[in-house]
Each structure stands twice: as structure tokens, then as C-alpha cells.
Amino acid sequence: AQSVTQLGSHVSVSEGALVLLRCNYSSSVPPYLFWYVQYPNQGLQLLLKYTSAATLVKGINGFEAEFKKSETSFHLTKPSAHMSDAAEYFCAVSVRDNFNKFYFGSGTKLNVKP
Amino acid sequence: ETGVTQSPTHLIKTRGQQVTLRCSSQSGHNTVSWYQQALGQGPQFIFQYYREEENGRGNFPPRFSGLQFPNYSSELNVNALELDDSALYLCASWIWGQPAPYGYTFGSGTRLTVV
Numbered sequence: 001a002q003s004v005t006q007l008g009s010h011v012s013v014s015e016g017a018l019v020l021l022r023c024n025y026s027s028s029v030p031p032y033l034f035w036y037v038q039y040p041n042q043g044l045q046l047l048l049k050y051t052s053a054a055t056l057v058k059g060i061n062g063f064e065a066e067f068k069k070s071e072t073s074f075h076l077t078k079p080s081a082h083m084s085d086a087a088e089y090f091c092a093v094s095v096r097d098n099f100n101k102f103y104f105g106s107g108t109k110l111n112v113k114p
Numbered sequence: 115e116t117g118v119t120q121s122p123t124h125l126i127k128t129r130g131q132q133v134t135l136r137c138s139s140q141s142g143h144n145t146v147s148w149y150q151q152a153l154g155q156g157p158q159f160i161f162q163y164y165r166e167e168e169n170g171r172g173n174f175p176p177r178f179s180g181l182q183f184p185n186y187s188s189e190l191n192v193n194a195l196e197l198d199d200s201a202l203y204l205c206a207s208w209i210w211g212q213p214a215p216y217g218y219t220f221g222s223g224t225r226l227t228v229v
Contacts, residue, residue, distance in 0.1 A: 051215045099169075107156050
């Protein structure tokens with residue numbers, strides 16, 4: 001079975017500080033992993049995805065994530081937060097089969113303080 | 115190349131009514147999946163359609179049903195609306211057999227409010 005746990009429903013950082021959003025997954029088979037961002041009243045925007053080509057994945061807007069199989073983690077980081085990063089972030093896992101069903105975490109709301 | 119479009123963007127319905135939400139798939143995508151995102155939660159898989167047949171379903175009751183048309187557009191129908199059906203409904207289109215990281219595209223969603 002597949003599942004995703006996002007630690008911390010709310011994270012607050014100062015502008016310019018490191019952003020770290022935590023995601024742990026459970027999957028019975030090698031997974032695909034994703035991070036999405038959602039701004040208020042909008043849909044999902046893909047930030048980055050892990051396909052096993054490289055354990056360190058770089059995405060848009062300066063975000064990156066590292067796949068750690070031993071820790072079953074896929075944490076999202078950004079060296080320096082901008083005010084525009086304030087949004088909700090979702091980690092998701094997809095099974096490597098024809099059905100491509102996504103399992104999402106419950107989300108982490110990022111607040112960026114001036 | 116067009117993306118995935120959903121309509122309407124917002125709507126308000128009364129408890130007990132029926133609603134139809136629409137999704138226009140990205141060009142060439144023959145599979146569509148629907149998700150429900152309740153307030154404060156991550157999206158949850160409702161069902162998916164391939165070749166106009168439902169071939170996967172999440173933990174949702176039968177009053178959630180769908181259709182997929184030959185032009186790959188699709189509908190999500192919800193009967194006997196309940197207050198808890200208030201949510202953002204997302205559709206995603208993709209090509210059957212193609213791994214999720216390569217082309218799985220979400221629409222912007224329809225915000226349904228049940229009063």
C-alpha cells in the first residue's frame with residue numbers, strides 16, 4: 001500500500017531563511033514522487049518529480065528535493081525563502097503501474113514572514 | 115498544445131441536488147482521473163476512465179459517477195449532494211501506459227460548495 005505523511009501542517013519561516021518541508025512515504029514498490037504547490041483558490045502546480053534518474057531533484061523557483069530510500073523520505077528545500085513562496089505544498093507518491101494513481105499527503109502551509 | 119481545462123470554475127448547489135462537472139483532456143490524452151480535495155486536505159482519488167470505461171475507483175460511494183466521451187472529454191456526476199461534498203474537484207489527463215512523471219497533467223479544478 002502507498003501513503004504519504006507530511007510532518008507539520010504549518011511551517012513559518014522568515015524571508016531569506018531556509019525552507020524545509022518534510023515528506024515521508026510508504027510504498028511496496030519503487031515509487032515516483034512529486035511535490036506540488038497550491039496557491040489560494042488555485043489548482044496544483046508541479047514543482048518537481050523523482051523518477052529514479054537522480055536522487056537530488058531540482059525543480060522550479062529554486063526548490064529541490066532529495067530522495068532517501070533508507071529513510072523513505074523526499075523532503076523539499078529552498079535555500080532562501082521569498083514572500084511569493086507562501087502557499088500550500090503537497091507531497092505525492094505514484095505507483096509504477098499502468099494506473100498511475102496518486103496518493104497525496106495532507107499538505108503543509110508555508111508562511112513567509114517579512 | 116492545450117492543457118487540461120475544467121468547467122465551471124465555481125458553483126454552488128443545494129443539498130440533495132445533482133451536479134455535473136466537466137473536464138477537457140489535454141490533446142492526445144486517453145485517460146482521465148478525478149480527485150476530490152476537501153478543505154484542509156490533500157486530493158483523494160475518486161475514479162478514472164480509459165476507453166470510456168471506469169477502470170479504477172477510490173473509496174467513494176456510487177452516487178459519484180462519471181462518463182468519458184470519444185473525444186476524451188469527461189464528466190463527474192454527483193447525485194444527492196451532501197454538505198461534505200463541498201470541495202475542489204480536480205481532473206487529470208494522461209496517456210494510458212505512460213508513466214506518471216511523463217505527461218500526467220492536472221486541471222485547475224472546480225470549486226463546489228453545497229449549502
